[in-house]
Amino acid sequence: MPVTAGKIAEFLGAPTWGDPGREVTLIAKFLPGQKGSLSFCKWDKADFFSSIELSVCAVVICPQDLPETALKNKTLIPVPDARLAFIKSANHFFPWRKFNPGIDPTAIIAPGVKIDPAASIGPYCIIKEGVSIGAQAKLSDRVTVHSNCRIGNNVIIGSGTVVGQDGFGYMADEQGNQMPFPHMGAVVIEDGVEIGANVCIDRGALDDTLIKYGTKIDNLVHVAHNVVIGRNCLIVCLAGIGGSVVIGDNSYIGLSAVIKNQKKIGSGVMIGMGAVVVKDVPDNATVVGNPARLLEKQALKDAPSW
Template sequence: PQAAVAATARLAPGVAVGAFAVIEDGVEVGEETQIGPQVYVGGGSRIGRSCLLYPQVVIREGVTVGDRVIIHSGTVVGSDGFGYARDAQGRSHKVPQVGRVIIEDEVELGANVTVDRATLGATRIGRGVKVDNLVQIAHNVVIGEGSIIVAQAGIAGSTEVGRHVTIAGQAGLVGHLKIGDRSVIGSQAGVAEDLPAGAAVLGSPAVPHMTAKRIWAACAKLPDLLRRVRELERRPGAGADRTGQEEPER
């Protein structure tokens, strides 16, 4: 009785709505879905069957959520994409974000995830995608079916992630990329180029994982290498060229 449900909202049989939840005009909620306390569902959104929205989830207007979706507390779906245009004086003017978000069946979004609405068209999270806590998914991003995104990763606008991709914790992807199916992006990787199907990358900037391991192994030897160079420089004649003349200082 403490929830606020608009008269034009349609709730199917078996829907449970927690205290202080708000369901706006034109919302449709499928059978057996549970909407926790203090959840907000914006006008015109559609929530499928057997979904679970934990307390304080925000579903903005015009969002579509499929069946058997789980969304954890603090997550915001459909917030404005980050889009601004600068004028000649350097002032930033907001670009209207009038697209929407589509979350397909059997997706799970962890706590405090943000999924931005598209500038135009749709931001789409594919069937069976699992997203950990504190992940940022920007406007017009597409995440392919069965992909996994681990905590604190960020995906910039209009990047397309293929099917069954793994993005590990704190990885960052710049905008307008295409990430091939079954790619694996390691923790803290910085991806700035398209990746082919089956790629496995590490590091920032991201490189193939075996190359990254060789780089890390070489870096571990740098202190010893620097010591050896200094020892060589202290030897008599270390500064002489092949003619025996001292090289001028540079």
């Protein structure tokens, strides 16, 4: 459905440079772009002006410091953060995620499970006893949710993910035989969480494993028992989070990072890719390396000697 540049600008609380009545029907990359499309651009490339004429987009969300005359024959919407404004506009005017409420007939659902009528359960999912799933939650194909786990509203879980498997906890008896520690907790996933494909999230032992509001977890991540992940965190693929780790709000765990069990990670933390975290990390710190160090200390260690 066509939408005008003026309507998009109004949604963003921004002005328009050029024709506010110009319509767009889709979103596209800035280069080469597509006719009748909405896109965004950056203002940080040396060849920016030479590439402008190659774009065929109709409406472009741009940085505020871009010269008003830079894009001829286009309508501009200047904003403080062009990428963020584009994301907001694309999700509002051109929603790209398909959502079909209902339960696929191949799914296996235990008796007494509570699934909101507005949820979507994909093919070959397995939902065990005592589970609850909120409104607008979407489980892709072959997701398994073990007993008593709770999934909130607007949660997305990718293909092949397992929620609530027993955690890895053993202790040797007098003869050296490894005995499993009881895992009687559950997994609680709060509203707005998104989880990728083939993720494993273990149930808690005597407490629950908890993933708080708005956190996003990439594919192939392991979250061990009793972990607590704060609000609006980003956890990138292949990360491994050991048992009973606590992560504060708005933290970032990089590609293939590993966090040792029982460590506390503050809020606003950035853990670099491949980092091996063996100590607690304070709020707003950046750590890198193996073993992970505060970035300032790591930079000093790696500095050349003269």
